[in-house]
Amino acid sequence: xxxxxxxxxxxxxxxxxxxxxxxxxxxxxxxAGSALIAHGRGEAFDYMIGEQTLPSALQAxxxxxxxxSQAKNPVISLNGNxxxxxxxxxxxxxxxxxxxxxxxxxxxxxxxxxxxxxxxHEIKQQEGLDVDILGAEPxxxxxxxxxxxxxxxxxGIFEADVLLVPLEDGDRCEALVAMGxxxxxxxxxxxxxxxxxxxxxxxxxxxxxxNNMNRILESEExxxxxxxxxxxxTVQQALDHISTFxxx
Amino acid sequence: xxxxxxxxxxxxxxxxxxxxxxxxxxxxxxxAGSALIAHGRGEAFDYMIGEQTLPSALQAxxxxxxxxSQAKNPVISLNGNxxxxxxxxxxxxxxxxxxxxxxxxxxxxxxxxxxxxxxxHEIKQQEGLDVDILGAEPxxxxxxxxxxxxxxxxxGIFEADVLLVPLEDGDRCEALVAMGxxxxxxxxxxxxxxxxxxxxxxxxxxxxxxNNMNRILESEExxxxxxxxxxxxTVQQALDHISTFxxx
Numbered sequence: 207x208x209x210x211x212x213x214x215x216x217x218x219x220x221x222x223x224x225x226x227x228x229x230x231x232x233x234x235x236x237x238a239g240s241a242l243i244a245h246g247r248g249e250a251f252d253y254m255i256g257e258q259t260l261p262s263a264l265q266a267x268x269x270x271x272x273x274x275s276q277a278k279n280p281v282i283s284l285n286g287n288x289x290x291x292x293x294x295x296x297x298x299x300x301x302x303x304x305x306x307x308x309x310x311x312x313x314x315x316x317x318x319x320x321x322x323x324x325x326x327h328e329i330k331q332q333e334g335l336d337v338d339i340l341g342a343e344p345x346x347x348x349x350x351x352x353x354x355x356x357x358x359x360x361x362g363i364f365e366a367d368v369l370l371v372p373l374e375d376g377d378r379c380e381a382l383v384a385m386g387x388x389x390x391x392x393x394x395x396x397x398x399x400x401x402x403x404x405x406x407x408x409x410x411x412x413x414x415x416x417n418n419m420n421r422i423l424e425s426e427e428x429x430x431x432x433x434x435x436x437x438x439x440t441v442q443q444a445l446d447h448i449s450t451f452x453x454x
Numbered sequence: 455x456x457x458x459x460x461x462x463x464x465x466x467x468x469x470x471x472x473x474x475x476x477x478x479x480x481x482x483x484x485x486a487g488s489a490l491i492a493h494g495r496g497e498a499f500d501y502m503i504g505e506q507t508l509p510s511a512l513q514a515x516x517x518x519x520x521x522x523s524q525a526k527n528p529v530i531s532l533n534g535n536x537x538x539x540x541x542x543x544x545x546x547x548x549x550x551x552x553x554x555x556x557x558x559x560x561x562x563x564x565x566x567x568x569x570x571x572x573x574x575h576e577i578k579q580q581e582g583l584d585v586d587i588l589g590a591e592p593x594x595x596x597x598x599x600x601x602x603x604x605x606x607x608x609x610g611i612f613e614a615d616v617l618l619v620p621l622e623d624g625d626r627c628e629a630l631v632a633m634g635x636x637x638x639x640x641x642x643x644x645x646x647x648x649x650x651x652x653x654x655x656x657x658x659x660x661x662x663x664x665n666n667m668n669r670i671l672e673s674e675e676x677x678x679x680x681x682x683x684x685x686x687x688t689v690q691q692a693l694d695h696i697s698t699f700x701x702x
Contacts, residue, residue: 242491245491249491249498445700449697453697
């Protein structure tokens with residue numbers, strides 16, 4: 207896999223690179239048992255949207271970025287797969303946006319938290335980034351959720367007005383929306399509860415989204431919050447694309 | 455997971471049971487690195503067909519069973535995920551059909567072969583089944599394939615006239631079809647090369663298919679080879695179902 211991943215002209219380069227990152231993360235103890243299965247589900251949906259950023263997804267990306275740029279307390283929530291697949295790219299995004307990231311995992315163990323935190327701190331130091339990495343010492347709870355997955359930090363997720371939560375599960379997305387937050391999600395399944403419930407739903411592959419966001423920020427393109435943005439229509443365009451894919 | 459999998463009334467029982475079987479198989483060294491990701495892709499497609507056996511899939515199951523029943527040298531080809539997910543059910547099927555099974559894996563290592571063989575021999579003994587388990591000592595090659603994945607046995611896959619190959623990759627399916635064999639596949643992605651190329655394509659989840667086959671054989675229902683069977687139409691019905699799922 208290392209060989210193939212080293213050749214960016216290989217048609218499966220991006221997909222193999224993501225698998226390679228997951229393998230490395232697994233070795234470091236960063237992933238939950240269900241992480242690879244979840245990634246496979248994502249691969250299937252990405253295949254159906256043609257492994258590309260649909261125009262509707264790019265619109266949603268712009269809208270999400272506008273929310274993040276104008277927020278008072280923006281936070282990026284990270285789970286194991288997100289750190290594994292796009293840890294570096296997300297830290298660059300957070301640096302650009304001057305917002306903290308917070309590790310908020312479903313299956314919380316001290317070992318996994320430690321593996322994820324040290325991976326992020328290593329990248330932060332290597333790349334010379336200025337980003338607060340929260341989550342090590344939770345001191346608040348997301349109302350309406352039970353068990354360790356409710357744990358969060360007061361200065362991070364709890365008080366955030368705008369949250370970017372890539373690859374979030376439905377229960378948590380619902381609980382965050384119920385707290386009155388603007389919840390921006392990245393989810394390849396346009397029919398998932400998360401996709402249906404979010405303020406802005408980006409139906410696209412995680413690293414493509416974060417790379418798009420970083421590219422937009424670096425180009426100093428103006429990001430405008432559009433009052434005409436219709437999230438349901440955005441999700442519908444992804445559904446239409448998939449439906450057509452199978453109807454052809 | 456053990457607790458949830460023990461309660462068959464749980465709405466996700468079947469899905470959790472499959473994950474549990476993969477976890478156990480992983481511990482025994484039966485799986486390739488990409489096994490869980492492949493399973494996740496399958497989960498996504500199963501979700502789209504509603505985690506049910508479509509009428510077209512049941513038709514294809516009957517047709518496949520008729521081919522197996524009337525074959526001169528039927529063989530069931532097994533890879534790691536198939537053994538993990540449905541090893542027991544498949545051995546019962548092979549016992550009913552009085553046909554051998556052959557382990558034929560893409561990433562062949564002596565350790566994986568040993569783990570898979572001993573798992574199957576254990577089930578065979580526990581259940582008192584009379585089935586030849588081939589693959590330990592390959593003595594032939596599938597023409598048109600390179601490397602270890604071409605290895606097979608002369609008395610098994612090489613000379614089979616009818617092959618059931620669940621969860622097969624496109625290259626191998628193509629090579630087997632090119633050998634002039636009747637190739638019956640189980641594949642949840644109706645657009646995969648395997649699904650498109652096979653003689654009979656069952657777009658359904660592996661354990662549901664094998665349980666259906668065993669149920670049909672035990673009921674002594676007549677299995678008739680239908681000259682009117684149209685595999686393309688069968689695959690098209692699965693595509694239509696998925697297309698409608700996303701169009702709703």
